[in-house]
Amino acid sequence: MPGLKELLKDEDKVTAGYCPDCDAVNLHPGPQGGMSTNFACFSCSARFNGAFVLESGRVELLFFHRTGKINEADRGLFSRQNLCDWLKT
Numbered sequence: 001m002p003g004l005k006e007l008l009k010d011e012d013k014v015t016a017g018y019c020p021d022c023d024a025v026n027l028h029p030g031p032q033g034g035m036s037t038n039f040a041c042f043s044c045s046a047r048f049n050g051a052f053v054l055e056s057g058r059v060e061l062l063f064f065h066r067t068g069k070i071n072e073a074d075r076g077l078f079s080r081q082n083l084c085d086w087l088k089t
């Protein structure tokens with residue numbers, strides 16, 4: 001029987017804090033531009049770009065796409081704070 005995270009859409013995984021590629025709860029926000037935010041998974045190194053909006057107190061992800069992988073040097077660009085904690089601030 002699939003668990004909750006197997007049933008979630010990729011967008012819902014991200015707002016719940018799960019990496020859509022490896023399911024680790026290890027997403028971190030990075031550089032922002034315009035309305036979009038880069039974020040990366042420190043477990044599988046997947047890198048993403050997406051737009052978050054706060055809708056009636058709930059975080060919604062308007063869109064996101066995969067933008068490759070981060071390397072060790074890129075990690076410094078991303079916050080040590082977890083994406084979920086960052087979205088609540």
Ligand SMILES: [Zn+2]
Pocket residue numbers: 019020021022023024041042043044045046
């Ligand atoms: Zn991952």
